[in-house]
Amino acid sequence: MKKFAVVLLALLTLTSPMTALANSNEGKEENKAKVSKLESDERLAETSGEKVRFDGKDIKINSYLINRSNYVRIRDAAALLKDTPAKFMVSYDNESQKVIITKGENQKEDFTYVEKREEEEEIAKTNKQKIVDSQGKDIELNGYFIDGYNYFRLRDLAKILDFGVAYDFKTQTVLLDSKDAKIEDIYEEGYFTAPINKIKTKAGEEDIRFLIYGFEECPYCQKLKAYLDKKGIKYIARDIRDSEGKKDEIFEKYYKDMTEYNDRVYYPTHIMTLEKDGKSIDKCVVGFEEKQYDEIFKQIEENTYFVESK
Numbered sequence: 001m002k003k004f005a006v007v008l009l010a011l012l013t014l015t016s017p018m019t020a021l022a023n024s025n026e027g028k029e030e031n032k033a034k035v036s037k038l039e040s041d042e043r044l045a046e047t048s049g050e051k052v053r054f055d056g057k058d059i060k061i062n063s064y065l066i067n068r069s070n071y072v073r074i075r076d077a078a079a080l081l082k083d084t085p086a087k088f089m090v091s092y093d094n095e096s097q098k099v100i101i102t103k104g105e106n107q108k109e110d111f112t113y114v115e116k117r118e119e120e121e122e123i124a125k126t127n128k129q130k131i132v133d134s135q136g137k138d139i140e141l142n143g144y145f146i147d148g149y150n151y152f153r154l155r156d157l158a159k160i161l162d163f164g165v166a167y168d169f170k171t172q173t174v175l176l177d178s179k180d181a182k183i184e185d186i187y188e189e190g191y192f193t194a195p196i197n198k199i200k201t202k203a204g205e206e207d208i209r210f211l212i213y214g215f216e217e218c219p220y221c222q223k224l225k226a227y228l229d230k231k232g233i234k235y236i237a238r239d240i241r242d243s244e245g246k247k248d249e250i251f252e253k254y255y256k257d258m259t260e261y262n263d264r265v266y267y268p269t270h271i272m273t274l275e276k277d278g279k280s281i282d283k284c285v286v287g288f289e290e291k292q293y294d295e296i297f298k299q300i301e302e303n304t305y306f307v308e309s310k
Contacts, residue, residue, distance in 0.1 A: 038123070043067065045124035045146050047116045051173040054080065060113045063154070064146055066124055068215075069242055070174060071144060071151040074099065074131075077161070078107035084178035086163035099150070102134040103161070122146050155244060167242060184245045195234040196275065203303045207275040210235035213250065214268035221268040224288040231297070240265075254284035261286055272296075274306040281306045 038044065045064035052061050061080065063070045078090045089105040092098070124144035131139040139160060143152035154174070158165040164177035168186040177183045194209035210228060214221030214237055221237065228235050240246045247265045254269070255261055266286050274281045283306060285296070299305035 039125075041126040043124045043144065045071065045122045045144065045151075047120040051171070052176065053168075053173050054176040055084070055178055062114050062116075064122065064124065064144075064151060066144060066153075067241075068239070070154040071124075071146070072154055072157070073149050074101075074152055074157065075107065075109065076111060077152075077154075077157050079109050079111035080176075081161075081163060081178055082106050082110065084163075086161060086178040086181075088161055097130065099129055099131045100134065101131060101139060101161070124151070127151070155242065166245075185243045192236075192238060194236045194273070197234055199300060201301050201303050206300070206303075206306075208300070209271075209273040209275065211271045211273070212237040212268050213240050213265070213271070215239040215241060218267045220288040223290075224268050224270060224293075227288070227290060227293055237268075254282075258284075258286065272306075276306075281308055 043066050045066050048063040048065045048070050050063075050065075050070065052059050054061075061070075061072060062076050063072045065071075075090050078088055081087050083106060087104065087106050089102045089107050091100045091102070093100055124146045127143035127145050127150050129143065129145075129150050131141050133139055141152055141156060141160065143150055143156075145151075155165045157163075158181065162181045164175070164180045164183035166175040166177075166183045166185045167173070168175055169191065170186055170188050175183060175186075192211060194211040196207045196209055198205045199208050210233055212221065212224060212235055214224070216222075216239075225235070225237060240250075250269060251265050254271070255265070268286070268288060270285045270288075272283045272285070274283075285292070296305060
C-alpha cells in the first residue's frame with residue numbers, strides 16, 4: 001500500500017500546475033540559451049502554425065517564423081500562385097549561381113504542404129543568394145538559409161511580385177490575395193485607441209491619451225513603459241512591425257518634419273494626444289530619454305506642450 005501511495009504521489013507531482021510551470025520556465029530558459037549561442041548572422045526559426053487564407057480559402061503553407069514574420073521558400077510561393085494573376089516562375093542558373101524570377105509565367109511544380117511539428121525550431125543563417133529578374137536586373141531580397149533551402153519574408157516577396165499580404169488581427173489569420181496587392185491589415189475596433197488620462201495641469205484637468213508603437217524585445221520601449229507606469233499613466237502599446245500600411249500611415253503623418261528619422265519608423269514611436277473642445281492635438285516622440293520626458297511632463301503641467309502648429 002505504501003509503495004502505491006509513493007507512486008501516486010510521484011504521478012501527482014509530475015502533473016501538478018507547479019511542475020507544468022517549472023517545465024514552461026525551463027523551456028523559456030532553454031530557448032534563451034539557444035538564442036545566446038547563435039552567431040551574429042543566425043536567427044532562431046520556429047515552424048509557423050498560423051492560419052492562412054489564400055484568395056478566400058483556408059490553406060496551410062510551409063513557413064517559419066523569424067522575429068514574428070513568416071518566411072517561405074520562393075519556389076513554394078511560385079507554386080502557390082500558379083494560374084493566378086500574380087503567377088511567376090523560379091529557375092536557377094548554375095553558371096552564374098543566381099535565382100531567376102520570371103513574372104507572368106507558371107511554375108512547373110504544384111504546391112504541396114509538408115506537415116511539421118508545431119514549434120519545431122531550426123537555425124536560420126543569413127542568406128547571400130543572388131536573385132535577378134528575367135532581364136538580368138538584380139532584385140534586392142534578404143532571406144535566410146534554413147534546413148537546406150532559401151527562405152524569404154512573405155511580405156517582401158509580395159512587394160516585388162505584386163500579390164497581397166495582410167494580417168487579420170481579429171481572427172489571427174495571414175491573408176494572401178493573388179488579385180489585390182494592396183489588401184490591408186484588419187484590426188478590431190478601437191485597437192489603436194488609448195484610454196484617456198485625467199492629467200492635472202495649471203489650467204485644470206486635461207484629457208490625454210498615450211499610444212506607444214513598439215515591441216517587447218525593444219529595450220527603450222520597455223524603459224518608456226516603466227517610466228509611464230511609475231507615473232500611473234494608462235497607455236496601450238501596439239506592435240506594428242508587420243503592418244506595412246500602418247507604418248506608412250505613421251511615417252507620412254509624423255515623420256515628415258523629423259530630418260534625423262527620414263528613412264523609416266523607429267521604436268518606440270510615442271503618440272500623445274490632447275482631447276479638448278472636440279479637437280485632438282497630437283505630439284510624436286521617437287525613442288526614450290528620461291530627461292526629455294521629465295521636461296515633456298513639466299510642459300504638460302504648465303499647459304505649454306500641446307500647442308497647435310500654425
